[in-house]
Amino acid sequence: MATAPTHLADSLPTPSAQSAEKPQKRKSRRRKTSHLKQVPESRELRESLKQRCAEVAAKLDKSRPLTKDEMESVARQLLQEAGEPEGFVGWIMVVLASEFYRDQVASVPPSRRLFLLPHCLKHAAGCPADYDEFGLDCKTCGACSIADFRGLAEDMGYKVLVAEGSPIVLKIIVSGHVDAIVGVACLNVLEKAIDKILLAGIPCMAVPLLSSDCRNTSVDEEWVNDMIRVEQQASSSKTRSYVHLMRAASQMFTPDALDHLAPRLRGGKRLSEVNGQGVAGLDPIAGTEAVAYDFLGRGGKYSRPFITLAVYDALTGGHGTAGDGAAHVAEFHDSVRRAAMSIETFHKASLVHDDIEDDDAFRYGDETLHRKLGTPTAINVGDYLIGLGYRLVSRESGHLGADVAADILDSLADAHMKLCEGQGAELLWRDAKDKRLKPIDALKIYALKTSPAFEAALFTGVRLAGEYGDYREPMKQFARNLGVAFQILNDLGDWQGDSHNKMTAGGDILGGRPTVLWALALAGLSPEDQEELLALIADDKTPPDKRIQRVRQLFNAADVFEQAHRLVDKHQQRAEAIADQIEPEHLRRLFYYLIDTVLDRPAEAEPTLVPATLLSSND
Numbered sequence: 001m002a003t004a005p006t007h008l009a010d011s012l013p014t015p016s017a018q019s020a021e022k023p024q025k026r027k028s029r030r031r032k033t034s035h036l037k038q039v040p041e042s043r044e045l046r047e048s049l050k051q052r053c054a055e056v057a058a059k060l061d062k063s064r065p066l067t068k069d070e071m072e073s074v075a076r077q078l079l080q081e082a083g084e085p086e087g088f089v090g091w092i093m094v095v096l097a098s099e100f101y102r103d104q105v106a107s108v109p110p111s112r113r114l115f116l117l118p119h120c121l122k123h124a125a126g127c128p129a130d131y132d133e134f135g136l137d138c139k140t141c142g143a144c145s146i147a148d149f150r151g152l153a154e155d156m157g158y159k160v161l162v163a164e165g166s167p168i169v170l171k172i173i174v175s176g177h178v179d180a181i182v183g184v185a186c187l188n189v190l191e192k193a194i195d196k197i198l199l200a201g202i203p204c205m206a207v208p209l210l211s212s213d214c215r216n217t218s219v220d221e222e223w224v225n226d227m228i229r230v231e232q233q234a235s236s237s238k239t240r241s242y243v244h245l246m247r248a249a250s251q252m253f254t255p256d257a258l259d260h261l262a263p264r265l266r267g268g269k270r271l272s273e274v275n276g277q278g279v280a281g282l283d284p285i286a287g288t289e290a291v292a293y294d295f296l297g298r299g300g301k302y303s304r305p306f307i308t309l310a311v312y313d314a315l316t317g318g319h320g321t322a323g324d325g326a327a328h329v330a331e332f333h334d335s336v337r338r339a340a341m342s343i344e345t346f347h348k349a350s351l352v353h354d355d356i357e358d359d360d361a362f363r364y365g366d367e368t369l370h371r372k373l374g375t376p377t378a379i380n381v382g383d384y385l386i387g388l389g390y391r392l393v394s395r396e397s398g399h400l401g402a403d404v405a406a407d408i409l410d411s412l413a414d415a416h417m418k419l420c421e422g423q424g425a426e427l428l429w430r431d432a433k434d435k436r437l438k439p440i441d442a443l444k445i446y447a448l449k450t451s452p453a454f455e456a457a458l459f460t461g462v463r464l465a466g467e468y469g470d471y472r473e474p475m476k477q478f479a480r481n482l483g484v485a486f487q488i489l490n491d492l493g494d495w496q497g498d499s500h501n502k503m504t505a506g507g508d509i510l511g512g513r514p515t516v517l518w519a520l521a522l523a524g525l526s527p528e529d530q531e532e533l534l535a536l537i538a539d540d541k542t543p544p545d546k547r548i549q550r551v552r553q554l555f556n557a558a559d560v561f562e563q564a565h566r567l568v569d570k571h572q573q574r575a576e577a578i579a580d581q582i583e584p585e586h587l588r589r590l591f592y593y594l595i596d597t598v599l600d601r602p603a604e605a606e607p608t609l610v611p612a613t614l615l616s617s618n619d
């Protein structure tokens with residue numbers, strides 16, 4: 001039996017050091033982690049390590065979430081001192097995080113907790129349950145422990161979901177229905193959840209499954225029952241959380257908030273008030289306004305307004321992330337909210353126009369506006385949203401000051417034009433006969449298409465808080481590097497056939513997008529192979545799957561995927577180097593948070609879904 005981790009407890013960062021010092025140099029995210037996801041075999045060892053995690057967690061500064069690197073470092077040290085192998089690192093990180101947040105989960109009433117269960121706990125052969133939009137609809141047949149756990153949790157008032165996936169969980173949290181998460185999952189799922197849930201500072205606890213083989217797995221049932229039964233009591237610790245800011249960003253787009261922040265000029269009915277008649281039920285003059293407002297509040301992650309609010313908050317004391325109770329929603333002056341709102345309004349306009357240009361059929365689970373109302377009307381709605389975006393800021397010059405409003409409008413206009421240049425370059429390439437492309441040109445298009453909105457969101461937050469000062473150039477470079485790295489990751493995700501962006505691996509090739517992968521392939525292949533690649537994109541006789549298969553072979557021959565990963569690493573490191581120099585600490589931590597969440601990627605050689613990211617152009 002190993003001894004208590006006194007060395008580790010003694011050497012843990014003190015609260016002041018942990019909060020004031022810059023984190024150590026950050027690691028590349030691209031690495032294999034499967035060897036780090038072993039589960040301690042015996043119940044006795046699991047109990048002993050859990051006890052150590054509780055002791056260590058009690059010594060940690062809980063005023064802010066640990067970064068993933070910090071948590072891994074603590075976990076490794078704990079294992080080293082316990083004489084246990086590094087293979088348990090992933091398991092220890094989950095247990096450590098649970099102990100870190102135990103008292104804050106306890107401070108949330110069970111009716112505001114979400115209990116998550118995985119389907120793989122079910123009895124695989126004979127389970128009579130169906131799936132609905134909320135996951136597995138357990139029939140409580142008694143053949144597995146799902147029914148027991150679910151029954152216990154529901155009796156206590158929990159909301160229960162038998163499903164997996166951090167995007168849906170984050171959505172539920174941001175929508176304000178729950179304030180803490182307790183769950184059971186395998187270490188593969190929990191590894192991804194750590195990126196999304198833990199980094200955001202959401203109170204959570206989890207029990208790892210005893211295996212990750214996705215069929216008839218098992219779990220320490222007593223642990224799960226104990227976790228469900230965590231009694232409600234006040235907590236002395238309050239960890240900083242970005243959820244308060246995410247909620248503030250999201251809530252600006254509820255119908256009532258929209259009407260308050262951007263009163264309708266025509267004061268007409270909302271689309272939801274015309275009993276299914278759609279625009280036909282509206283005063284014709286109020287129709288454009290109603291459709292535009294409906295689209296503005298329809299969906300998405302509202303990541304751009306979140307960034308503006310978060311930057312503003314970080315530069316004005318960080319009160320919005322302060323641990324003021326899990327249910328807290330950060331508050332801002334209406335002028336600040338309107339400026340943040342304007343960026344989403346431009347984004348929504350670009351989505352309407354993008355959908356026309358790509359003739360996409362669906363958006364936010366509904367028919368696209370141009371398919372529903374016709375292209376001319378959709379173009380007009382997009383134009384209306386652009387006008388509304390500018391108006392949201394220009395009308396605030398009285399409160400913000402004319403110079404502040406002018407600077408924000410200037411950064412929005414700049415972003416708007418750059419985005420159009422990037423989109424224009426992509427469309428011109430798509431419609432051109434010559435499909436040659438240099439990697440540098442692909443990267444320029446990426447920088448124009450992805451970074452400007454991000455840059456405008458950052459700039460707006462800075463300018464709302466004061467002068468640009470020394471932030472201008474670092475912000476610009478940060479946005480550029482993060483945007484380019486994100487776009488390359490997105491393209492790599494396309495080749496994994498991820499369900500978030502495209503259903504078919506290699507779909508960007510068929511869609512005719514000028515990707516850096518394509519450019520790297522052309523740069524690396526022999527002249528004969530280049531000709532074959534160019535011919536494949538225009539070949540409409542060969543079935544798509546055969547063409548994609550051959551493109552993949554040629555990409556592999558040119559070492560495209562590895563080169564693209566190296567490009568992501570390079571841009572990520574540049575973004576991190578900028579973040580390292582940013583002051584004050586609240587802003588620096590926000591930058592790290594943005595890097596970790598925007599550039600969240602699956603471990604090398606472990607193809608998984610690319611999780612929803614903050615910068616997705618599709619959200």
Ligand code: SF4
Nearest residue numbers: 127138139141142144
């Ligand atoms: S208890 Fe529920 S989940 Fe388990 S096998 Fe029966 S119906 Fe399926």
